Structure formats: C-alpha cells, structure tokens
Amino acid sequence: xxxxxxxxxxxxxxxxxxxxxxxxxxxxxxxxxxxxxxxxxxxxxxxxxxxxxxxxxxxxxxxxxxxxxxxxxxxxxxxxxxxxxxxxxxxxxxxxxxxxxxxxxxxxxxxxxxxxxxxxxxxxxxxxxxxxxxxxxxxxxxxxxxxxxxxxxxxxxxxxxxxxxxxxxxxxxxxxxxxxxxxxxxxxxxxxxxxxxxxxxxxxxxxxxxxxxxxxxxxxxxxxxxxxxxxxxxxxxxxxxxxxxxxxxxxxxxxxxxxxxxxxxxxxxxxxxxxxxxxxxxxxxxxxxxxxxxxxxxxxxxxxxxxxxxxxxxxxxxxxxxxxxxxxxxxxxxxxxxx
Amino acid sequence: xxxxxxxxxxxxxxxxxxxxxxxxxxxxxxxxxxxxxxxxxxxxxxxxxxxxxxxxxxxxxxxxxxxxxxxxxxxxxxxxxxxxxxxxxxxxxxxxxxxxxxxxxxxxxxxxxxxxxxxxxxxxxxxxxxxxxxxxxxxxxxxxxxxxxxxxxxxxxxxxxxxxxxxxxxxxxxxxxxxxxxxxxxxxxxxxxxxxxxxxxxxxxxxxxxxxxxxxxxxxxxxxxxxxxxxxxxxxxxxxxxxxxxxxxxxxxxxxxxxxxxxxxxxxxxxxxxxxxxxxxxxxxxxxxxxxxxxxxxxxxxxxxxxxxxxxxxxxxxxxxxxxxxxxxxxxxxxxxxx
Numbered sequence: 001x002x003x004x005x006x007x008x009x010x011x012x013x014x015x016x017x018x019x020x021x022x023x024x025x026x027x028x029x030x031x032x033x034x035x036x037x038x039x040x041x042x043x044x045x046x047x048x049x050x051x052x053x054x055x056x057x058x059x060x061x062x063x064x065x066x067x068x069x070x071x072x073x074x075x076x077x078x079x080x081x082x083x084x085x086x087x088x089x090x091x092x093x094x095x096x097x098x099x100x101x102x103x104x105x106x107x108x109x110x111x112x113x114x115x116x117x118x119x120x121x122x123x124x125x126x127x128x129x130x131x132x133x134x135x136x137x138x139x140x141x142x143x144x145x146x147x148x149x150x151x152x153x154x155x156x157x158x159x160x161x162x163x164x165x166x167x168x169x170x171x172x173x174x175x176x177x178x179x180x181x182x183x184x185x186x187x188x189x190x191x192x193x194x195x196x197x198x199x200x201x202x203x204x205x206x207x208x209x210x211x212x213x214x215x216x217x218x219x220x221x222x223x224x225x226x227x228x229x230x231x232x233x234x235x236x237x238x239x240x241x242x243x244x245x246x247x248x249x250x251x252x253x254x255x256x257x258x259x260x261x262x263x264x265x266x267x268x269x270x271x272x273x274x275x276x277x278x279x280x281x282x283x284x285x286x287x288x289x290x291x292x293x294x295x296x297x298x299x300x301x302x303x304x305x306x307x308x309x310x311x312x313x314x315x316x317x318x319x320x321x322x323x324x325x326x327x328x329x330x331x332x333x334x335x336x337x338x339x
Numbered sequence: 340x341x342x343x344x345x346x347x348x349x350x351x352x353x354x355x356x357x358x359x360x361x362x363x364x365x366x367x368x369x370x371x372x373x374x375x376x377x378x379x380x381x382x383x384x385x386x387x388x389x390x391x392x393x394x395x396x397x398x399x400x401x402x403x404x405x406x407x408x409x410x411x412x413x414x415x416x417x418x419x420x421x422x423x424x425x426x427x428x429x430x431x432x433x434x435x436x437x438x439x440x441x442x443x444x445x446x447x448x449x450x451x452x453x454x455x456x457x458x459x460x461x462x463x464x465x466x467x468x469x470x471x472x473x474x475x476x477x478x479x480x481x482x483x484x485x486x487x488x489x490x491x492x493x494x495x496x497x498x499x500x501x502x503x504x505x506x507x508x509x510x511x512x513x514x515x516x517x518x519x520x521x522x523x524x525x526x527x528x529x530x531x532x533x534x535x536x537x538x539x540x541x542x543x544x545x546x547x548x549x550x551x552x553x554x555x556x557x558x559x560x561x562x563x564x565x566x567x568x569x570x571x572x573x574x575x576x577x578x579x580x581x582x583x584x585x586x587x588x589x590x591x592x593x594x595x596x597x598x599x600x601x602x603x604x605x606x607x608x609x610x611x612x613x614x615x616x617x618x619x620x621x622x623x624x625x626x627x628x629x630x631x632x633x634x635x636x637x638x639x640x641x642x643x644x645x646x647x648x649x650x651x652x653x654x655x656x657x658x659x660x661x662x663x664x665x666x667x668x669x670x671x672x673x674x675x676x677x678x
Contacts, residue, residue: 024520024522025522025524026524027522027524027525027526030456030457030458030518030525030651030653031456031457031458031459031462031517031518031651032458032462032517032520033520079651082457082651082652082653082654082655083652088651090650090651090652090655091460091648091650091651091652091655092459092651093457093458093459093651093652095458095459095461095462096459096460096461096651107461108459108461108462109418109419109421109422109461110391110419111391111422140390140391141391143390143391143392144391144392144393144422145392145394145395145422146422171368171369171390171391172368172369173369173371173372174368174369174371174388174390237520238520239519239520239521239522240520241372241515241516241521242372244520244521259376260375260376260379262376263354263375263376263377263379263380264379264380266354266380268358268359269354269357269358269380269381269382270380270381270382270384270385271382273382274381274382274383274384274385275379275380275381275382277382277383278371278375278378278379278380278381278382278383278386279378279379281371281378281383282371282372282375282378282379285371285372
C-alpha cells in the first residue's frame, strides 16, 4: 500500500467534485447532484485494488468510482454538462454513468447495485476466473429487498462479490434505529456473506480490509460484505434542504417554521401529545443534520491522511499542484463551447 | 377562495380529509420531513416514516386497506414503483376481482412523475399509461392546484386503489428538492396556471373519470394530462394565429378514461391530437384513438409523445418531451396547413 498514491486518488476526486459543485452552482449541471465528498477513503481503498476484468456496480453517487477506475475527468465533466462527447453522450448524467470498457455500470435506483454485481460476478466466474465484482451502496439500501436477496444469491452461488456499504447513517432524512449496526452484521451474516467492518475515514484500514476480502474472493470463497462508516460532507445532495435551512436560517427558517407552527396549532387533528411527538421528530432530525454539518477536520478522510504525509511538505505540495493543474485544465477544456 | 401552490393544495385537501377520517394514514420514505406539516398536526401514529423498502410498505398498504385503514402511501418517484410493482399489479389490482367483488382495497398511492428539469431517464418518467393498462387500478393526473386537491378527495372516496400522480414541474417542493436545490441559476418551463392557483377554502371532491374542456374549438381536439395540458393550451393560443381553433381536453383521469367527453369533442372537430408526456407506444395516446375509432367517429389523428428513454442533457430532453414547437407542427400537419 502506497499512501501517496491513495492520497493522490482521493485528492483528485475531491478537486473534481469541488469543480462539479461550482458548475452545478452556476446552473450548468441540471437536476440533482450527489457528491461523494467524505467517502473518498472507501472508494480509493477499494477501487485502487481492482484488476483488469473486475466489474463495478455503482450507485447514484458514482463520480469518484469512475474517476478512480480510470475514466478521464474531461469525459465525466462533458457528460454532466450534457454534451454529445460526454462519457454517455450526455444521455446518462451523473446518476447513470456507464463505461463498458471498465465493466462499470450505475443505477439511480437504491439497492439496484446488488443484483448488478451478482450478474457481473456470475459472468466473472464463468468467463474470467479470478476476477470479481464490487457493489457500492449506502446503508439505507440494505433495507431494500433486492439487495438482501442479492447477498443471499451471491452466497448461494459462492460468487466473487464485494458488497461495499458506505454507511453515513442517513437515508436522505431518515436515520436508522439505535443499534442498527449490530443488526446489520447479523442480517448480512444470516444471508450468508462474510461481514467485515472498518472505519471508512481511514483509507489504510479500508485498503487492508479490501485487500484481504479481494484475496478471498479471487480464490472462490464466496461473497464478502464490507461496512465502512463515513460522513457525506455535502449532505445527501447539493442544495440538501436540511443543510440549507441550517446554513441560512434567516432565509429558510421563517417560511419553514412559520407554516409548521401554523399546522401545529390548526384546529382538527391529533391530540396535543401526538402533535408534540410529531414536532419532536422534525426538530430532532433538523438537529441531527446540523450536528453533522459541524463535522470535525478529523472526520474528513483527506485531512486525516494528509496529516500523516505532512512530514514531506515538498512532495505533498508538488502532488497537489499537479492535481490542481490537471483538474483545472480538464474544467477549462470541458467548458469549451458550453454557454 | 385562496391561492395555493400545487403540492400545498394536495396536502391541504389531504389534511382536511384526515381531520374527518381517522382511518387515513400517510406513510413513505422521508414523509416526516416532506409532509412535516401533516406530521405536527396529526402525529407520528398517522404520518409515518418507512425504510427504503418499497415492496414491503406498498404491499403492506394493500392489506392495511383490506383490513380497514385508508392508506395514502408515498413513493419518492413513480419510477421507483418498478421496485415494488407486485403490490399493485398482482395484489391491489386483483383483490376485488378475486374476491368476487366482496373485498376492496381503498388506498391512494401518491407519486411524483414527469420531467423537464434535467434529472435523467430513471427519475423523470410518466408511466401513467403503463399503470392504467392494468384492470383494477385507477390513475389520476391533475394539472392545476384546484384539481389536485379536489381529485385527492375524489381519490379518497374511491373504493379501490388509486394512483395519484403529481407532475414534478408543477410541484413547488419537488422542483426545489430535485431541480434547483435552492439555486437561482436554473430555469424550467413551468406552466404558471398549473403551478399556483385559486382553490376553494373548503375542499369538495372532484369526480374520478371526468375530463374537463379547458378551451373550446371547432377545428381540432387536443387531448392531454398533467403538464401536457398547459403545453396544449399554449399551442392552442399560437394556433389561433394560424387560423386553427383548437379545443383542449384535460383528461384529469387516465383510467377510467372519460370516453364520452373525448368522443363528443372529436365528433365535433374531426381531428384528434393527443399530447402525452408518457411513452408513445402501447399507451394513452393509442388508447384515446382506439376509443374514438370504436365509437365509429370518422377522424384524422396525430400524437406528440415521448418516444425514447428521456436523455439527461436539458437540450435533448426538451426535444424528447412534448413541446410547443412539436405540438404546433403536428397540429398544422394534421389540418393540412403545412407550407
């Protein structure tokens, strides 16, 4: 494991997504935008160890996976800008990225990466022995039947699937019940996959676990489930309403809470006790999101890894300059001909 | 009389119904936040969050309805119904027939639909034709706030499963959550009369299966639902300058179709143009033509629909979805006014 090359992958992904954020803010990228900022250690720890012929099933948060797998930033940017020379001719967009040559396919449907990875692994088992398939998904997807069925099927067929759960503890605005972590382990084990857990903010831990898992997968010992906890620094997606409300309370709160209090006080409805229970849910969800916005520097996987490399500031500076230059020139090239 | 946005109108009518009927419960993903005004008025026993488990909670809504509740179950988008189709196709739609008419499933499935904001082909489909194809399902697609609230009450009076599809371009909340994310740098072609409008201070149910003639004309009948109605109205205005007097019929309900209203208008004009944001083949546009043909009415026919997977790029998307230019050209061609 080379922390420098892992850092380079992560930093490149971060810079890329910062550029995407600016383009989205300018209105040049339409629709939703789900960033992978905060999960770079998980993606780098896994994707850096993929070999030729390995496949990836990627969720709606897929830019980092494609970038780290070797798709040129220019192709991804042109896709997000809706250009005919984008990775998918401007027809897919960031939630629906596909690269046949990398055996990498995305879906915006939660849980759909499970069955996709199982099929990729079945083809791997028959056509490319020794290769494997990875499924990326969030913790919320684990409540989706098709994902649970996929873990079971992969185990029944002893398929080389690495199920990677990027667990940020949120399913958009819904949080898991307390103790859901231990339930996850029992659930996954019950479905027949080997369960591993790492700190998803620590790329070295992820890399070690993924290395061990992939070794076992390549020798036909059945599916592995890797749970890695992280924080999505940009929330569920850009412009996430909860974060907006917390960041610009003066602009967002009066209209939100004004109508909320109006509804709370409306005649006809539940008992005061029921109404208050409802209000508590709204308040606790908002509070939990605001606590997350106050994430600490050591919850940023990049800052953590960078600290361990700071003994060689010259090399660090050179590396970061190179990445900045690459992404800046990709953005400049991508903007050509874009209004 | 008061003025409300589209989604506000639906929620307002729903709240009125909930205050008069304790059996109505609302559940779906993130509902405690998206319907927080209902939550703080009616409490968490009636407004409930679900895990990302569509097949479970949609299936549960069916049997909860059979056992006496009246669920209003929400999907994030109609596209995600694919995950849980069994609940509607093989359960909700069949119970009344299988029980010899002795057992019914009074439930409403509320789902945003439609495109025009650049979210890509897995998040912008209409699918009302696909759903209306199934005997036993009622499919409602309102085009104004007043209709949306009235039809919600109509749907709640119906003693069977109703799909209540809300076009995202009309919905102030979905445009914000999925389209702009608080940005002021993006614009969409939002029909003003569908987005916000006058509604009654006390809601009364609108009948299911009744179309409304939005604009009368003697040369051509344009038939549509949802945002398509507004596109057709805009086209009708432009067609006047071509000397074409076009009627616009807002179906409001896809299934059951208001066959009498369609036939009456086409018998008068002899020209039928269907504007359907749903897919062209095997859907609503062909069904409307079949209804008129079966009635033995001589007529000329054309349609403007979505023919392919909806591309992500805004420019391509605008061409693929029914737009003013396509509607106007089709109308002129149908009436032999091409030059």
